[in-house]
Amino acid sequence: MIIGEVAQAHDGSLGAAHAYIDAIAAAGADAVKFQTHIAEAESTRHEPWRVKFSLQDDTRLDYWRRTGFTEEQWAGLKKHADERGLLFLSSPFSTEAAEMLMRVGVSAWKIASGEVANPALFDCVSSTGLPVLLSTGMSRMSEIDSAVARIQSRNVPLTVLQCTTSYPCPPERVGLNMLDTFRSRYKAKVGLSDHSGKIYAGLAAAALGCDAIEVHVTFSRECFGPDVPASLTTVELRQLVDGVRAIQKMLANPVAKDAMASDAEPVRAIFMKSVVARTALQADTVLTESHLAIKKPGTGIPAERLPELIGRRLRKAVAADDLLSETDLFEPSSGIAVA
Numbered sequence: 001m002i003i004g005e006v007a008q009a010h011d012g013s014l015g016a017a018h019a020y021i022d023a024i025a026a027a028g029a030d031a032v033k034f035q036t037h038i039a040e041a042e043s044t045r046h047e048p049w050r051v052k053f054s055l056q057d058d059t060r061l062d063y064w065r066r067t068g069f070t071e072e073q074w075a076g077l078k079k080h081a082d083e084r085g086l087l088f089l090s091s092p093f094s095t096e097a098a099e100m101l102m103r104v105g106v107s108a109w110k111i112a113s114g115e116v117a118n119p120a121l122f123d124c125v126s127s128t129g130l131p132v133l134l135s136t137g138m139s140r141m142s143e144i145d146s147a148v149a150r151i152q153s154r155n156v157p158l159t160v161l162q163c164t165t166s167y168p169c170p171p172e173r174v175g176l177n178m179l180d181t182f183r184s185r186y187k188a189k190v191g192l193s194d195h196s197g198k199i200y201a202g203l204a205a206a207a208l209g210c211d212a213i214e215v216h217v218t219f220s221r222e223c224f225g226p227d228v229p230a231s232l233t234t235v236e237l238r239q240l241v242d243g244v245r246a247i248q249k250m251l252a253n254p255v256a257k258d259a260m261a262s263d264a265e266p267v268r269a270i271f272m273k274s275v276v277a278r279t280a281l282q283a284d285t286v287l288t289e290s291h292l293a294i295k296k297p298g299t300g301i302p303a304e305r306l307p308e309l310i311g312r313r314l315r316k317a318v319a320a321d322d323l324l325s326e327t328d329l330f331e332p333s334s335g336i337a338v339a
Contacts, residue, residue: 001191002202002241003089003214004029008037009225012067014076021080023234024217028241031087033110033214036074036101039064041094051226074104089133091115098124106130110214113137113163116147126154133212135193136178137163148186159212160186163193167230174201179210195230199240206247213244272298275306277318285314292324300324 004024010017017034024032037043039061047060057063069077074090081088087107092098098109098121108131115121116139125132132151136144144160151158162178174196182190191212192205202213216231232240261268278293285291287309294303300323301309313330322328 001031001087001212002029002244003031003033003212004217004237005033005193005214007033007035007216007227008067009216009218009223009227009231010034010067011225014069014073017069017077018080019219020217021077021084021086023219024237025081025084025086027234027237028245029086029237031089031107032081033089033091034077035112036090036092036097037064037068038094038097038100039068041096053224053226071100071104074100078104078106092121092125095120095124102128108133111135111147113139113165116143119150122147122150126151126156129154129156131157131159133159133161133191133214135161135163136182137165137193148188152186152188157189158186159189159191161191161193161212161214164195167195167227168197169195169201169230171196171201174204176201176204176208179205179208197230197232199232199236199243202240203243203247206244207251209251213240215240269298271296273303274298274300274323275303275309276300276324277320277322279320281314281318283314283316287312287314287329293321295321297323301326 004020004027006017006020006024010020021032043061043064045059045061049060054063057066078088089106089108089110090101091110091112092101093112093115109125109128110133111121111125113135116134116136134147134151139147148158148160160182162175162182164173164175166173174194176192179190179192182188189211191210191214192201193214194201194205195216202215205213215237216227217237218225218228218231218233220233221228273294273296276293276295278291281291289310292306292309294306309324309329312332315328315330318324318328
């Protein structure tokens with residue numbers, strides 16, 4: 001599953017949020033994801049800025065208030081995603097946000113890594129029985145263990161996402177090794193929540209057989225917002241989708257080399273080589289290595305059989321570069337003396 005993460009890239013514009021749905025659908029992704037913030041339910045005036053980017057909001061609380069949507073607006077976004085064939089996801093950052101999203105309708109829950117130690121939220125979302133995608137960006141292994149155990153105790157489908165809380169995330173910190181670690185440790189599906197701002201990490205994760213890839217999306221690198229450096233443009237999202245789909249086909253279709261060689265038989269005849277006469281040779285010539293060469297095409301005696309032909313006698317004269325065939329040669333057991 002490829003998830004286009006809008007997060008707060010809409011900056012409170014409902015029109016922009018709808019435009020992102022169209023762009024992510026056009027890029028071929030499977031799901032669109034937002035973040036649902038109810039300011040008073042999750043924040044106080046003391047919440048610091050991760051990056052002080054907004055010129056119009058004095059506090060982070062003011063920012064959450066300005067960029068939030070009403071339940072009716074969320075329902076409209078969900079309806080739009082359905083119409084475009086996208087799964088609709090949004091990360092709740094409070095139980096109040098989760099309860100609203102239950103009424104709106106989501107296909108699965110994405111739990112942000114900052115909520116891993118929020119048992120009330122876990123119990124709220126897991127009570128729905130919907131799948132959970134668990135981010136691990138800021139979490140210690142012990143915290144992930146506890147969160148996974150809490151979710152799995154409810155028999156809820158789980159995907160554990162490797163994530164590095166760095167915007168943008170450099171290649172050496174992506175942590176693709178954690179995909180196998182999570183898969184074996186939790187016996188769960190695994191994925192990558194990528195903040196690299198490039199398509200490479202997602203392609204690598206797909207080649208390693210991950211189950212989900214989440215990337216932030218922006219219309220342009222000239223757009224406003226703190227997540228832009230860690231986002232893919234909608235054009236790059238299309239490239240990621242195409243690459244992942246190709247990788248999926250490669251992984252789903254193992255090949256047998258002998259069967260491939262058989263399929264390539266017409267091409268083999270062109271590119272392989274045969275034993276040919278190096279120079280014009282008379283009938284009854286007893287062949288030596290100096291009489292023979294290896295050249296294309298591969299429609300005569302195969303090149304690897306050249307040693308077998310040393311000492312064989314020609315039945316007839318052959319011209320230079322003629323491909324030798326068995327009918328040109330006496331059988332070794334024919335009784336004809338060879339020099």
